Amino acid sequence: MPSTQQKIFNGEVLDSSLLGGVGSPVGDSRPALGRGRALRGLSEQQVEEALGHARLARAVAELDGAQREELLDGLLEQLSGERGELTEGVSERLLDALSDGHGELPEAVTDRLLGALIGGKRSEAEVLGPEGVLGGLTRRLIERVLAEELSEHLGYPAGQAPPGGAGNSRNGGTPKTVLTGNGPVRIETPRDRKSRFEPELVRKGQRRLAGLDERIVALYAGGMTTRDIETYIGEMYGPGVSRETVSRVTAGVLQDAKAWQTRPLEQIYPILYLDALIIKIRDANAVRNFACYLAIGVNLEGERDVLGIWFQKTEGAKFWMSVLTDLRTRGVQDVLVCCVDGLTGFPDAIEAVFPKTWVQTCLVHAVRAALRFVPYRDKRAVAGDLKRIYTAVDREHAETELERFAEKWDAKYPMISASWIENWERIVPFLAFPPDVRRAVYTTNTIEALNRQIRKTIKTRGSFPDEDSARKLLYLAITRAQRKWRHTYNPGSAANLT
Numbered sequence: 001m002p003s004t005q006q007k008i009f010n011g012e013v014l015d016s017s018l019l020g021g022v023g024s025p026v027g028d029s030r031p032a033l034g035r036g037r038a039l040r041g042l043s044e045q046q047v048e049e050a051l052g053h054a055r056l057a058r059a060v061a062e063l064d065g066a067q068r069e070e071l072l073d074g075l076l077e078q079l080s081g082e083r084g085e086l087t088e089g090v091s092e093r094l095l096d097a098l099s100d101g102h103g104e105l106p107e108a109v110t111d112r113l114l115g116a117l118i119g120g121k122r123s124e125a126e127v128l129g130p131e132g133v134l135g136g137l138t139r140r141l142i143e144r145v146l147a148e149e150l151s152e153h154l155g156y157p158a159g160q161a162p163p164g165g166a167g168n169s170r171n172g173g174t175p176k177t178v179l180t181g182n183g184p185v186r187i188e189t190p191r192d193r194k195s196r197f198e199p200e201l202v203r204k205g206q207r208r209l210a211g212l213d214e215r216i217v218a219l220y221a222g223g224m225t226t227r228d229i230e231t232y233i234g235e236m237y238g239p240g241v242s243r244e245t246v247s248r249v250t251a252g253v254l255q256d257a258k259a260w261q262t263r264p265l266e267q268i269y270p271i272l273y274l275d276a277l278i279i280k281i282r283d284a285n286a287v288r289n290f291a292c293y294l295a296i297g298v299n300l301e302g303e304r305d306v307l308g309i310w311f312q313k314t315e316g317a318k319f320w321m322s323v324l325t326d327l328r329t330r331g332v333q334d335v336l337v338c339c340v341d342g343l344t345g346f347p348d349a350i351e352a353v354f355p356k357t358w359v360q361t362c363l364v365h366a367v368r369a370a371l372r373f374v375p376y377r378d379k380r381a382v383a384g385d386l387k388r389i390y391t392a393v394d395r396e397h398a399e400t401e402l403e404r405f406a407e408k409w410d411a412k413y414p415m416i417s418a419s420w421i422e423n424w425e426r427i428v429p430f431l432a433f434p435p436d437v438r439r440a441v442y443t444t445n446t447i448e449a450l451n452r453q454i455r456k457t458i459k460t461r462g463s464f465p466d467e468d469s470a471r472k473l474l475y476l477a478i479t480r481a482q483r484k485w486r487h488t489y490n491p492g493s494a495a496n497l498t
Contacts, residue, residue, distance in 0.1 A: 046159060046160065046161075049159065050159070050160075138180055138185050139185045139186065139187050142178070142185065142187050142201060142202060143187050143188055143190075145201050146187075146189060146190055146199050146201060146202065147190055149197075149199050149200060149201065150170065150190045150192065150197055150199075153192065153196070153197050153198075154168055154169065154170070154192060154197075158170065168192050168193055168194045168196065169192065169193050170190060170191070170192060170193075171191045171192055171193040172190075172191060173188035173189055173190050173191060174188065174189050174191060175187075175188055175189075176188075176189050176202075176207075177207070178202055178206070178207060178208065178209060179207060179208045179209070179212055179233075179241065180208075180209050180212065187202070189202065208241070208245075212233075212241075213249050216229060216233070216241070216246055216249045216250070217249065217250060217253060217476070219232065220246065220250050220253075220473070220476065221457070221473075221476035221477065221479075221480050222457065222480075223456070223457040223458065223459070223460050223461075223473075223477075224460070225460065225461065226243040226246040226247055227243055228460075229241070229243075229246045230242055230243050230245075230246060250472060253472050253475065253476060254468055254471065254472045256475070257309075257471050257472055257475035258471075260475065261308050261309065261471075262330070263330070264330055264331045265297070265307060265327065265330045265331045265332050266297070266299050266300075266331065266332070267331060267332065267333040267334070268299075268300065268332075268333060268334050268335075268336075269297035269298060269299060269332060269334075269335050269336075270298055270299070270300060270335075270336045270337065271297070271298035271335075271336070271337050271338075271339065271440060271441055272295060272296070272297050272298075272335045272337070272338045272339070272357075273295065273296040273297075273298075273338075273339045273340075273444055273446050273447040274293075274294075274295055274320065274323075274338065274339070274340050274346075274350075274444075274447070275293075275294055275340070275341060275444055275447040275448065275451065276291045276292060276293045276294065276315045277291075277292050277294070277451045277454065277455065278290070278291060278292070278315075279292050279458060279464065279470055279474075280461075280462065280463035280464065281311075281463060281464045281465075281466065281467055281470055282463055282464065282465050282466065283313075287462075287463045288313065289313075290311050290312065290313055290467075290470075291311070291312050291313070291314055291315040291319075292309060292310070292311055292454075292470070292474065293309070293310040293311070293312065293315070293319070293320070293323050294306065294308075294309060294447060294450065294451070295307040295308055295323065295327065296446060296447050296450065297332075297335075298440070303485075304446065304482075304485050305482075306450070306478050306482065307327060307330075307332075308323075308326070308327070309471060309474055309475065309478070310322075310323050310326070311467050311470070311471070315343065316343075316345075317343060317344065317345030317346050317348065317349040318345075318349070320343075320346060320349045320350075321349040321352060321353060324349065324350060324353040324354065325353055327353075328353060328354075334354060334356065334357070335350075335354050335357045336357065336358065337357070337358045337360055337429065337430075337441050338350050338354070338357050338358070338359050338360065339360045339362060339441055339443070339444050339446075339447075340359065340360070340361065340362065340444065341361070341362050341365045341444060342361055342362070342365050342366060342369060342423075346359075347359040347361075347426055358429040359426050359429070360426065360429050360430050360441050360442070361423060361426040361427055362442075362443050362444040363390050363427065363430075363442050363443055364443045364444070364445065365444070366420070366423070366427060367383065367386055367390075369419070370382070370386060370416045370419065370420070371383060373413070373415070374413060374416075378412070378413075382409060382413070382416070385401075385404075385405045385408065385409065386405065386416075388401045388404075388405075389401045389402050389405060389420070390427070390431075390442065392431065394431055394432075395428050395431050395432070398428055398431060402417065402420060402421070402424075405417060429441075430442045450478070450481055453477060453480075453481040454474060454477045454478070454481075457473065457476075457477040457480075458473060458474075458477070461473075
């Protein structure tokens, strides 16, 4: 008894219509279409090809899974070339004919097609390179999608005449090189005669797929310069991305940064951290140090959020007042505790904008300033006695420990106790809170950690050409750091602050 494969090639199941022939399957009593019976608007060849496609699809639809696999084996064997490779037209016809009603191929069918496409290739360049199997598949997939988009735009498939007679129609294609994740791919973008077709997958003028732009932005956010990105992309995917291209791709980030800078904020932040770091920006043909002001707010759910970036040539309490005024303008009505370093005039600037806010001086800065003029032989002892002050149970016990410190060390270092007594109201506010809140407000380590992340990103930059360039990279560094953040403290502790 003949097999399914033998039946197929003997004409009992399929005829030569597989490749566009005009013969009829066995058992089909309808006569072949004659030359004089061609439909109006369609040539005889177009009608015959359409009928052949329909007969092929109908015949394959009646086969079960095992018969389809056997059919595929025979087709691959007879239709492959001398090197065992399928031509482009044949492989596309097989994909159309052997797919199910939903356009999906059985796994066994796809495995055999992949085997035929590989055709004995083993090297990385032959399989994964731009000129290899993967590059060829990428090109054919892109062109196939573009062809489907054009068919939807025109309202009729390829090979047919425009409905209703004369109208818009296909007009060939334009060669174009597109840079993809698999390297540069040479494609043909289809056109229509009236130039109204606007492709979606690869738009007019587009030379890179969207995924590659996202990789460029990610590399830029990691601190790589435009020159470094140009070199890296060239080595990985081939030429096609210049420094100017990188600048254009990342230019869209600046609009996001400006929108982020002016977004509305929450009305209440239990904790607000303020600090500045110094970066170098070119200004008037000279590279100058600019202070980059940063603010981190902790909301009632215990989540941290960077509220903005501000630039000024120097750090000072006067500009901090304008920063706080901007926060109020954007919707912040009250801040319960504001954690700052020991900048002169800082508490006064905060209280001018938020009069009811408690100002907490960073104890790490305070201890560091106290030990600045202490010799090495006494530093350990002095630091230990200072620790007894800020680890006291409450404010009264802290005052007692400060008196003991003064009695012990005033003879050698009177400026330490004098400085702490002068700033006492800014040092002890955190002692009014429970232990979990104390850990969150006694130091500005939260914003110092952000500063370290930013410095890690910008350390490869000698200077920025302008403020917008600095804002763009700092915004990307901040959004990248925020993805790794956790709660500053237990959200339930926010009630203790209110």
